[in-house]
Amino acid sequence: MPEFDCSRQLVVPAPPERVWDAVATTEGNAAWLFPNEIDADGAGAKAWDPPHHFAIRQEQGEWFNALEFIIEDLGDGTSALRYSHCGVFPPEGFDTQNEAIQQHTDFYLHTLGEYLKHFDGRHATYIGDAPGGIHGPPTSATPDGFRRLQQALGLRRTGHGG
Numbered sequence: 001m002p003e004f005d006c007s008r009q010l011v012v013p014a015p016p017e018r019v020w021d022a023v024a025t026t027e028g029n030a031a032w033l034f035p036n037e038i039d040a041d042g043a044g045a046k047a048w049d050p051p052h053h054f055a056i057r058q059e060q061g062e063w064f065n066a067l068e069f070i071i072e073d074l075g076d077g078t079s080a081l082r083y084s085h086c087g088v089f090p091p092e093g094f095d096t097q098n099e100a101i102q103q104h105t106d107f108y109l110h111t112l113g114e115y116l117k118h119f120d121g122r123h124a125t126y127i128g129d130a131p132g133g134i135h136g137p138p139t140s141a142t143p144d145g146f147r148r149l150q151q152a153l154g155l156r157r158t159g160h161g162g
Helices: 016-023 026-032 094-119 145-153
Strands: 003-012 047-049 053-060 063-073 079-088
Touching: 003 094, 016 026, 016 063, 016 079, 016 094, 026 094, 079 094
Parallel strands: none
Antiparallel strands: 003 079, 047 053, 053 063, 063 079
16 A cells, blocks of 8 residues: 655744643644544553654554654744654555645644644634534535625625635
């Protein structure tokens, strides 16, 4: 099976301890990624060195999915984050899956930076299909759903979603 590798390096606007809380805790993950159960003592982690190195790997037969976060203090209230996501997919649809991973990685890491900059330490509720997500009424998924949400919130029309 073909293997994918999605690695990024970025500077995030928080010291290592805050980055660690965002990437290596259940509550932190839910705030910028999606709900992931992470043992508070690092049980099951492949690397657990707070607040510098966290890695997990899931395996099943030939399939695996691995995430790694290496956090370095830059000394000015920011941290360098080296992020790696790798794994394997079946050959059918590999190119499409790999492209999607590259794109959603950029989205998630941008969200992590925004979370650390503006919402650090605040509890978030995941809205989506994962277990524990909040599901809106079916009408929220209609083509004009976002426009109606903006209207209900008293926001101007931005062009997104109609």
